Amino acid sequence: MTAPHQGPAGEFFRRPPTSYTAPAAPPDPTHLLAAANGLSRRHGGRLLTGYLLFAATVSAAPSALHHRITGHVSPALVLLLLQLALVVWTLVGHHRGAARLESDIENHRTADGPWSVS
Amino acid sequence: MIAAGAPPVPHLNLVVFMLFLGLCAFLWLFTGSGTDDAAMFPGQDLPGKAWHSGLAISGDSLSAVTLMALVGLIALTGYDGLMLSLGCVTGLVLLTLLIADPLRRGGGHTVGDSLARRFPERSVRTAVALVTLGVCVPYLVLQLTAIGSLTSFVLGFTGSAARTACILVIGVLMTSLAVSGGMRGTARVQIVKVVVLLAVLTVLTVTVLNRFGWNPDRLLGAAAARSGLGDLFLGPGVQYHSGSADVLNRLGQFVTLALAVCCLPQVTMRVLTAPRGRATRTAMHWAVAQLVVVSALLVVLGLGAAAIVGGPALHRADPSGSGSLLVLADALNPGGTLTSAVFCVVFLTALSTVSDVTVAAASTVARDLSPNAAEPGGGPGRRQERRARWAAALGGMASIALAIPAAGWNLLVLSTLAMTLSASALAPVLLYGLLWPRFTRRGALWCLYGSSALVLLLITVSPLISGGPAAAFPDRDFHWTPLANPGLVTVPVGFALGWLGSRLDRRGTDPARHAELATAALLGHRTG
Numbered sequence: 001m002t003a004p005h006q007g008p009a010g011e012f013f014r015r016p017p018t019s020y021t022a023p024a025a026p027p028d029p030t031h032l033l034a035a036a037n038g039l040s041r042r043h044g045g046r047l048l049t050g051y052l053l054f055a056a057t058v059s060a061a062p063s064a065l066h067h068r069i070t071g072h073v074s075p076a077l078v079l080l081l082l083q084l085a086l087v088v089w090t091l092v093g094h095h096r097g098a099a100r101l102e103s104d105i106e107n108h109r110t111a112d113g114p115w116s117v118s
Numbered sequence: 119m120i121a122a123g124a125p126p127v128p129h130l131n132l133v134v135f136m137l138f139l140g141l142c143a144f145l146w147l148f149t150g151s152g153t154d155d156a157a158m159f160p161g162q163d164l165p166g167k168a169w170h171s172g173l174a175i176s177g178d179s180l181s182a183v184t185l186m187a188l189v190g191l192i193a194l195t196g197y198d199g200l201m202l203s204l205g206c207v208t209g210l211v212l213l214t215l216l217i218a219d220p221l222r223r224g225g226g227h228t229v230g231d232s233l234a235r236r237f238p239e240r241s242v243r244t245a246v247a248l249v250t251l252g253v254c255v256p257y258l259v260l261q262l263t264a265i266g267s268l269t270s271f272v273l274g275f276t277g278s279a280a281r282t283a284c285i286l287v288i289g290v291l292m293t294s295l296a297v298s299g300g301m302r303g304t305a306r307v308q309i310v311k312v313v314v315l316l317a318v319l320t321v322l323t324v325t326v327l328n329r330f331g332w333n334p335d336r337l338l339g340a341a342a343a344r345s346g347l348g349d350l351f352l353g354p355g356v357q358y359h360s361g362s363a364d365v366l367n368r369l370g371q372f373v374t375l376a377l378a379v380c381c382l383p384q385v386t387m388r389v390l391t392a393p394r395g396r397a398t399r400t401a402m403h404w405a406v407a408q409l410v411v412v413s414a415l416l417v418v419l420g421l422g423a424a425a426i427v428g429g430p431a432l433h434r435a436d437p438s439g440s441g442s443l444l445v446l447a448d449a450l451n452p453g454g455t456l457t458s459a460v461f462c463v464v465f466l467t468a469l470s471t472v473s474d475v476t477v478a479a480a481s482t483v484a485r486d487l488s489p490n491a492a493e494p495g496g497g498p499g500r501r502q503e504r505r506a507r508w509a510a511a512l513g514g515m516a517s518i519a520l521a522i523p524a525a526g527w528n529l530l531v532l533s534t535l536a537m538t539l540s541a542s543a544l545a546p547v548l549l550y551g552l553l554w555p556r557f558t559r560r561g562a563l564w565c566l567y568g569s570s571a572l573v574l575l576l577i578t579v580s581p582l583i584s585g586g587p588a589a590a591f592p593d594r595d596f597h598w599t600p601l602a603n604p605g606l607v608t609v610p611v612g613f614a615l616g617w618l619g620s621r622l623d624r625r626g627t628d629p630a631r632h633a634e635l636a637t638a639a640l641l642g643h644r645t646g
Contacts, residue, residue: 029637036219036640037553044216051208055372058201059365062355072338074352076197083204087211091406094215098399105641 032108035101043094050086054079131272134458135465142291142469145307158300158506159227159481160390170309171392172404177308178384179210179409181257182468183264183533185315185416189446190439192420193432196342196351198358198368199420203413205372209379210409214402217380218389220552222398223639229386229544230486233551235635237559245566247486249543250383252570253536254479255517257382258472260532262289262521264440265468272444272461278525285521292469293514296476297507301391304473308388311463311470312408318463319415325450326422337418340425347429363600374605377541381548383478384471422446476517480510528590531582534603538577542569542608546616554620555629555636561620569612576604 058065058076065076184206192199226232230246237243266285270276275284296304330337342351350356358364358371379385392401423432423446435445447460484506524532546565550557576599577583583590585597601607620627 029641030633033633033637033640037636040216040219040553044212047208047211047215051376052373055201055369058197058354059369059372062353062360062368066349066353066355068349068352071335072342072352073335074197074349076353080197080200080204083208087207090215091211091403095399095403098219099396102396108641 029108032101032105035104039094039097039101043090043097046093047086047090050083054083130453130455131274131458131461134455134462135269135273138462138465142466145295145310158477158503158510159485160301160387168393168397168400169404170305171388171397171401173312173408174305174308175385175388175392175401176210176405176408176412177312177467177470178388178474179206179379179382179405180412180467181261181471182464183261183440183529185467186264186268186440186443186464187438188413188416189420189423190432190436190442191357192417193341193423193427193442193446194345194429194439195356196345196347196424197354198356200417201354201372202375203417205375206379207406207409207413209376210385210402210406212376213380213385213389214399214406217386217548217552218392218398218402220636220639221386221389221548222392222394223636224552225639226390228390228482228485229383229548230482232390233547233562234486236551236632237562239559242559242562242566243486245563246544246547247482249539249566249570250482250486251479253540253544254383254475254482255513255520256532257536258475258479258513258517259520259524260529260536261468261472261475262292262517263524263527263529263532265465265472266521267525268441268444268461268464271441272457281525282522285525286518288465288468289472289514289518289521292472293476293511293518295469296473296480296514297510299473300507301387301477301481304470304477305388305391307466307470307473311466314466315412315463316408316415318459319412319419322447322450322456322460323415323418323422326418326426326446329422329426337421337425341421342424344426345424345429351424366601366606367603370601370603370606370609373609374537374541374603377545377605377609378537381540381544383482383540383544384474386548387478387481388474419443419446426450472517476510476514479513480506483509483513528582528588530588530602531577531590534582535573535577538573538603538605538608539570541605542573542612545609546612550613550616550620555632556620556627557616558620558623558625558627560623560625561616561618564619565612565616568615569608572611573604573608576601576608580604 058079062076065079066074068074069078188199188203188206190199191202221229221232224232224235226235228247229250230243233246234243262285266288267281269288270281270284273284275281295307299307327334327337330340338352342348345351347356354368355364358368389398389402392398420442423442427435427442427445427449432439432442432445435441443460443464444457447456450456484502488502488505543566546569547562550561550565579596579598581589581597581600581602583597584592585595586592589597
């Protein structure tokens with residue numbers, strides 16, 4: 001039965017079924033918090049582990065890292081460049097993860113009523 | 119200290135320095151905060167763009183002493199200096215990944231304030247404030263002493279009276295900037311400093327690279343050849359050798375540096391001024407990018423100093439290597455204005471660092487140590503603002519009084535003390551407090567007081583204080599540990615005490631309460 005405020009029944013079938021997406025349930029706030037903490041721990045942990053391994057290697061075996069590989073580049077310099085690459089990788093990964101989290105938080109705010117960031 | 123062998127041009131330097139002081143006076147007038155009630159405290163109401171905050175944060179993480187020491191270490195030791203440079207960058211990246219977002223979300227006007235939302239007891243706030251002051255005071259004395267000695271050398275003044283006068287005048291100038299400018303004023307000075315620093319370092323770097331045909335391998339080869347170290351220059355082990363104590367010292371230095379940089383009070387205070395949410399991340403990315411660029415420029419300049427001046431000549435000019443940047447500038451442009459420009463940049467760096475650390479210490483005293491400490495969420499009133507300005511003035515005067523006798527000491531003691539305290543006490547409390555739901559008040563107190571006491575004990579019985587010609591008391595010998603960098607012991611102990619104290623706390627904690635607070639900070643507050 002069609003209520004007076006509803007349009008003709010046919011309008012529900014004008015949109016192709018494939019384009020319709022059911023409204024997603026708002027993300028659970030505790031899951032959002034866990035995701036935020038997990039994001040920090042994951043990327044911070046990767047960087048810290050890499051840095052500690054690097055520091056331990058160059059501290060424990062300095063004499064093995066002096067000789068040149070090519071030109072004036074030594075194994076120690078290669079390790080330093082790898083560590084720099086790790087810095088860039090973790091920063092990029094954190095940036096992407098944080099952007100996704102930000103969008104989930106926005107979804108939650110939109111779905112759950114008006115919120116203000118104080 | 120720089121020996122008399124380095125070639126200063128006192129008259130030209132004096133003229134350029136006077137012009138520069140005129141610019142500083144203009145900055146001082148421009149940055150005055152007037153009657154602003156919240157000028158001495160970081161807070162969300164301070165206007166500014168994300169990249170402004172980013173430049174100010176990166177400026178805070180690079181002090182004048184670090185700037186001079188990095189170039190010197192790279193020039194004199196090669197790879198060991200490069201690793202310290204990487205340690206500074208890693209520290210700022212750790213701040214970005216682990217601390218910046220939750221700290222900024224938690225809000226507050228000081229770090230103690232931010233932690234007080236979770237631990238409302240007065241004891242934790244007082245302990246955080248005391249450790250913060252324990253980091254700030256040696257840091258201030260170190261910067262004042264170093265810049266005072268450098269100024270007297272560059273201007274051609276000799277004798278301890280001239281050095282004392284320089285420390286006094288510079289200290290008063292920097293303290294007055296902190297008192298009048300507050301957070302906002304010092305942020306503007308930091309941004310000006312970063313821009314000027316980048317400009318001058320870029321000019322120097324282009325000149326160095328041009329000398330070597332823009333070929334980095336040629337520069338590296340010349341640096342290794344003229345350093346007097348040969349292939350040793352290309353690997354670790356020059357600053358500390360390969361004995362077991364050396365291995366522990368080197369490892370301790372790296373661990374301490376990265377964790378200390380991410381928890382320095384002036385840096386975390388500046389994070390609290392960053393805009394919220396996505397803008398905090400943008401600010402931190404600006405900060406990291408700027409520090410990476412400055413570090414890359416310093417690496418080229420350090421290698422250039424070794425390649426152009428030579429390691430033995432640099433060592434003769436200044437055994438610690440801190441004067442290498444000035445010596446390089448003079449070698450590139452003998453008798454020209456480049457040396458004066460470099461000196462002015464170092465001076466501006468010291469000015470911004472000292473005033474920022476003074477503001478950080480003063481806001482901690484006024485907000486966290488006052489008899490009626492403010493509520494975590496409350497704003498600073500006019501009375502608290504006035505108290506902070508008085509604290510800045512008195513703290514600045516006390517630092518000047520300590521810096522004058524400290525001019526003859528081994529300054530490594532002060533830098534080791536400040537950095538080790540930051541890494542061993544502040545880092546565990548910040549990381550646990552922001553990221554571990556089961557962290558308790560007892561864990562925080564054990565960590566703060568226990569690791570601070572251990573740092574003081576291990577530095578007292580280290581070779582930095584006695585038992586060698588470079589020690590603070592060279593005629594006495596009561597050292598019983600070979601560790602000049604006790605961070606390898608104190609940092610794990612700090613984390614272990616925080617964990618153990620929390621586990622043994624019978625009152626425990628309420629993870630649900632923590633989750634509620636953290637979720638509210640993450641999502642904001644419902645308005646409807």
